[in-house]
Amino acid sequence: MQEAREGALLGDFRHAAFSQFGLASTFFRRDGAFFVRTEGPEGELRDYPIAYAFGSHPLQQLLVRFPGGRLQALGIAWDSRPKGQGGQRWFSLYPDERIPPGDPLHWTGRDQNWNFMCAECHSTQLEKRYLPAEDRYETRFAELDVACEACHGPGAAHVAWARGGAAGDPAKGLAFRLGAGDGGTWSFEPGAAIARRSRPRPSQAELETCARCHSRRSVLDERYVHGQPLLQTHRPALLLEGLYHADGQIQGEVYEYGSFLQSRMYASGVTCSDCHDPHALALEGDPDRACARCHLAARFQTPAHHFHAVGSRGASCVECHMPATTYMLVDPRRDHSIRVPRPDLSLALGTPNACTACHRERSARWAADALDRWMGSGRPRRPHFGEALHAGRRRLPGAERALAELAGDAGQPGIARATALSLLRGLLGPRSLGALGRSLGDADPLVRLAAAEAGSAVEPRRRALLLGPLLRDPLRAVRIEAARSLAGVPRELLAPGLRAELGRGLSEYRVAQQSSAERPEAHLNLGLLAAEQGDLGAARAEIQAALRLDPSFVPALVNLADLERLAGREDEGERWLRKALRIAPDDPDVHYALGLLLVRRGRSGEALEVLRRAAELAPESARYATVYALALHSGGETQRALEVLEGARARHPGDPDVEALLRELGDPARAPGETAR
Numbered sequence: 018m019q020e021a022r023e024g025a026l027l028g029d030f031r032h033a034a035f036s037q038f039g040l041a042s043t044f045f046r047r048d049g050a051f052f053v054r055t056e057g058p059e060g061e062l063r064d065y066p067i068a069y070a071f072g073s074h075p076l077q078q079l080l081v082r083f084p085g086g087r088l089q090a091l092g093i094a095w096d097s098r099p100k101g102q103g104g105q106r107w108f109s110l111y112p113d114e115r116i117p118p119g120d121p122l123h124w125t126g127r128d129q130n131w132n133f134m135c136a137e138c139h140s141t142q143l144e145k146r147y148l149p150a151e152d153r154y155e156t157r158f159a160e161l162d163v164a165c166e167a168c169h170g171p172g173a174a175h176v177a178w179a180r181g182g183a184a185g186d187p188a189k190g191l192a193f194r195l196g197a198g199d200g201g202t203w204s205f206e207p208g209a210a211i212a213r214r215s216r217p218r219p220s221q222a223e224l225e226t227c228a229r230c231h232s233r234r235s236v237l238d239e240r241y242v243h244g245q246p247l248l249q250t251h252r253p254a255l256l257l258e259g260l261y262h263a264d265g266q267i268q269g270e271v272y273e274y275g276s277f278l279q280s281r282m283y284a285s286g287v288t289c290s291d292c293h294d295p296h297a298l299a300l301e302g303d304p305d306r307a308c309a310r311c312h313l314a315a316r317f318q319t320p321a322h323h324f325h326a327v328g329s330r331g332a333s334c335v336e337c338h339m340p341a342t343t344y345m346l347v348d349p350r351r352d353h354s355i356r357v358p359r360p361d362l363s364l365a366l367g368t369p370n371a372c373t374a375c376h377r378e379r380s381a382r383w384a385a386d387a388l389d390r391w392m393g394s395g396r397p398r399r400p401h402f403g404e405a406l407h408a409g410r411r412r413l414p415g416a417e418r419a420l421a422e423l424a425g426d427a428g429q430p431g432i433a434r435a436t437a438l439s440l441l442r443g444l445l446g447p448r449s450l451g452a453l454g455r456s457l458g459d460a461d462p463l464v465r466l467a468a469a470e471a472g473s474a475v476e477p478r479r480r481a482l483l484l485g486p487l488l489r490d491p492l493r494a495v496r497i498e499a500a501r502s503l504a505g506v507p508r509e510l511l512a513p514g515l516r517a518e519l520g521r522g523l524s525e526y527r528v529a530q531q532s533s534a535e536r537p538e539a540h541l542n543l544g545l546l547a548a549e550q551g552d553l554g555a556a557r558a559e560i561q562a563a564l565r566l567d568p569s570f571v572p573a574l575v576n577l578a579d580l581e582r583l584a585g586r587e588d589e590g591e592r593w594l595r596k597a598l599r600i601a602p603d604d605p606d607v608h609y610a611l612g613l614l615l616v617r618r619g620r621s622g623e624a625l626e627v628l629r630r631a632a633e634l635a636p637e638s639a640r641y642a643t644v645y646a647l648a649l650h651s652g653g654e655t656q657r658a659l660e661v662l663e664g665a666r667a668r669h670p671g672d673p674d675v676e677a678l679l680r681e682l683g684d685p686a687r688a689p690g691e692t693a694r
Contacts, residue, residue: 030093086154108368193244232274264403409440414671
């Protein structure tokens, strides 16, 4: 991040024009300053002075100052790659869709706000300082960009140590040690092709320091203390659909941490600086040479291993084991799960693989057959956690058992086991309850965190027994999740000593939400907590606060309608849902909520049409199909209900709700006396 000045801005400001969807933006200079003339928040063309350059390669974004202390990232960026690579041009970060003013993704909207979205990871010692009562920022930072103290913590004692002759303090005055400091080294044992560390790594301080920014995560507490575990102040995303493919490969923009936790490298003790030079912002040598530091080149960089011509793309370690996905149109980033290509999983799960990413004209079947020829078709294939996660995502037959087994398999990556627990939340049964209980004491905090969340689906008395001890977990993220899951449990079900701990945990949860008080989602979360605790007045106030920040925030409108239901004001609830439909006419959740409201009000004909639309808009939801089928049956259309359920069965084989309703209505696919599938 740099101030907008000569030499910092890389783009063409010689009245360069960029047009998209009939809108022309112009980049120019005036009186020594840099400007863009483009569409503002009201849809008008205005001249905006550039305040900062943001990034440098392969693209550079521009930040514009707005009232209320806001900095907004322009949606047109400069492609700083060489012209021969397609660079040296202005381009839109959203080339295929018109982002209108008022949309959160418009460059003046909340999702392009630097203070919330970017600043923590691009400046040093940031204080966001959002003032909710005034809806403005007083953001401060010690240094504009990423400097030493961003990673190493306060440096005054280190400077004093250096000025004092650099002696007498083995810690060199640093707030904490990023390196292991244990004398561990990587070396090849006689005859080995892969290096091993001479001793286990005693700390993950370096990795978790990097993960603060190199992860997809949410903030729990802005009061960051260097050297503490990541889960004290941040909550990393699990392998969620839309972010990761079922087998853990990158899909959305997730950065590196969640991928690396899946890797054998991480399990073996590798950390970031084993491959990267954090001060030079580069690898230790080119990518394949970095691999060869621990993987013997004579064994692995040969056709006998990679089955490709030497020097070809297929002979490259990273092309096969760390394939890249391009984000922001020009920025390829490598998958740090460092995996063996599995085209057989592509066939089974629909996931990508490195082979057909290169051989685009070929199929996954072709790639799987090629590997069989090279490696032998009878070779044992390691079971992959992606198979269980895929089953859980699709609620396939056997999903509960597969997820429970994955959650309890200590040989699998912790982030995969945690994801299995998160998917079990809607499938908990006798088999998986045991796995959940065992996971609550797991050594991996991500597993405990996910178990605390999944435990919210357990009946209250058992939930209190299972989750109560996690209120004393050493990590804030786990305590918060346990408290949130226990918020609606009657206090008398908790051990007396844990009732105060629950109050402290819920206070930490509120602090976590208030750290994002400029976001409507945070107020909605606080509203839902208040409603669960029976404080409908506080719930209404928080949801209305969300709507003040964004009057078109549909989840708040849906939940406000639910509050009206609890208060016996269904007329008002319908009004809010109709407003939500005007904003988001294709939102299945709104149609579903409105359909249920119409059923309650006895308007079954209208309800049927609205529930049909919900089921059509969300074919991935077995619940919406089941409720629509039930409404059809109640209206005397049992045959049509059975057709809807058969379609849902085809999409969600083994779903318990679908199967139960099919049994009740007389499943035509089952012979008399046949048991449910």
